[in-house]
Amino acid sequence: MESDLREKLLREEEGLDRPAPEGPAPAPEAKEEEEEVAEGEEEEGIKRKLVEENKKLWVVAGPSICTRFSTFGVTVITQAFIGHIGATELAAYALVSTVLMRFANGILLGMASALETLCGQSYGAKQYHMLGIYLQRSWLILLTCAIILLPIFVLTTPLLKLLGQEESIAIMAGTISLWYIPVMFSYVWAFTLQMYLQAQSKNIIITYLAVVTLAVHIFFSWLLTIKLGLGLRGVMSSMILAMWIPVLGQLAFVFFGGCPETWTGFSCLAFKDLGAIIRLSVSSGVMLCLELWYNTILVLLTGYMKNAEVAIDALSICLNINGWEMMISIGLLAAAGVRVANELGAGSAKRAKFAIVNVVITSFSIGSVLFVLFLLFRGRLAYIFTENPAVAKAVAELSPLLAFSILLNSVQPVLSGVAVGAGWQSVVAYVNITCYYLVGIPLGTMLGYGLHFHVQGIWIGMLLGTLVQTFVLLFITMRTDWEKQVVIAKERLNKWYLNQSKESNGRNGTP
Structure with missing residues (x-):
């Protein structure tokens, strides 16, 4: 009897002796319909989240x-x-x-x-x-x-x-x-x-x-x-x-x-x-200063080249165009910082990650469209700013580098915005020093002056510095434990929190 009972229990655990469900088994077509409905609901949920996040x-x-x-x-x-x-x-x-x-x-x-x-x-x-x-x-x-x-x-x-x-x-x-x-x-x-x-x-x-x-x-x-x-x-x-x-x-x-x-x-x-x-x-100031001064150094290095006047004129036109595009990137930088900071403050690591993915994809999509446009138009854009054919020719030669700069600028500032939202300014400051001033500028100087690639060489070197920085920031963002960042944000806010009664006393001059 015991052996029969043990065998029965084992068969039930393995699912071999379970009672059949009441009613007829669902048809294969019904199962497919249920799966399609579930997939449709999931897609609708993602679309709804995307619409809300983009708003x-x-x-x-x-x-x-x-x-x-x-x-x-x-x-x-x-x-x-x-x-x-x-x-x-x-x-x-x-x-x-x-x-x-x-x-x-x-x-x-x-x-x-x-x-x-x-x-x-x-x-x-x-x-x-x-x-x-x-x-x-x-x-x-x-x-x-x-x-x-x-x-x-x-x-x-x-x-x-x-x-x-x-x-x-x-x-x-x-x-x-x-x-x-x-x-x-x-x-x-x-x-x-x-x-x-x-x-x-x-x-x-x-x-x-x-x-x-x-x-x-x-x-x-x-x-x-x-x-x-x-x-x-x-x-x-x-x-x-x-x-x-x-x-x-x-x-x-x-x-x-x-x-x-x-x-x-x-x-x-x-x-x-x-x-x-x-x-x-101060750490925030160092982080952004190193980024904003980077192009200034590009202009200063170009000023020491032969035929510097044409080179600087062409470069200034490219940087002017790049500057207008950067206004979009900086706007998205600010938005990335706000969205990440809001979600970390609210205690939602999942929504913070969703916000990061959304803003990076959005910015990269805009940058990709502009990248293609600037590759197509090349030197023709120069005639908006100059009538000098030598300068227009130089702009045409620099246009591929301008296009790649725009493409990189569609990702890198957004990742800096994520860093601002999370409060990583000091970490990014070290990344900027290394990538810009220990990689980009030395490479640019070597390519421009040592290997005689002139202004293109300087720009290529500095673009490589920006590329390295982008990959480093992307790696940091992907490897971050966002649940831990929520805890850090709460600790920071609790440390500096003052209740409203204290604030009222402070307004009245009471310590």
Whole structure:
């Protein structure tokens, strides 16, 4: 009996003696229909998630791209008007805007990206009142940084003379750099307010202000420079006005009820825990500075070549086109940072990974289309900027490199945005130093000067540096334990969290 019972139990465990299910067995056609229905529901679920994610992505990316185009457009419009004033003024403006302002812009924008990490993660964690405190802390840090940078703008002429620049250009650059001081200080508020609003997906106001800014700048540049004959003073006054319009508009939006959950007034608690935020800001500044200065070094290395005038003209046209395309990439960089930070703050590693995959594919798709277009049009694009056939020929030769730059720029900035959202700025700073300055520039110098590939060689070397950096960032992103990043984000937010009662006391001046 026991042996029979044991045998029966074994047969049941192996599924050999189970009772048949009640009712007729489902037909093969019914099974196929059920599988098709399940697959269809899964596809619908993925489509729905993609639509929702892309809505969240473009709510941030759209206004950010518009703002970048507007800021870049103000610079180009100013350059066009100054070009009609005189050659010395144009050369001095190009020197100040491409070297001096890029230096200051890189530092201030980089340091402001720490706010993008903190505000994005706090908003995702529903610590809404902390966004206003982080914004005020960032104002203090960036304002101090701008004051430290001030002597460079005041002493531009003697500095350029010391570096061997022609005296007439150095003197004119010194004059233009003084006009740029209010522009630099506008960045303190412009960058921080944009990142504060982006974290909440409330940056549609930025788009409206960007359109107004361009229209105002074109009108006042024409009125003051051409109609009233004020020359350099007219166009620079218009530029200052154009840079401060978005700042004043965003401040009004924040102060007068646009962000009731996150802006509760000025607080003395903005002075608390500044040390930790300064460290994050400095690492953010180093990370973005190294990226923004990379192309400047490309121009400087080209300046030492034979027939440098044609080479620089061709390169400047390519970098101008690349600069317009970069506005799209930087907009998607900001969107990637916000989406990753929001999801990490909300505690969802799965949605953070989905957001990363979506933004990388979206950006790469845009870059691929532009890559094909620039390969097709090649030197014909040059005639938009010049009538010189030698320069157009040089642009045609550089066009494949421009196309590959655009393709790489569709991925690399987005991965940097992921790093900002996760708070990896210090790690990426080391990656940038290694890939750009220990790989790209030495390779470019060797190919350009050592192997006599000229400007193409310099650019190829620097592109290889960017390619290495892209692969490294891609590897880091793919190998990251995003569940652990959620824990790190929560620890960071809990460490700097202040409850609302303390914030109220801080606003009243009570410690």
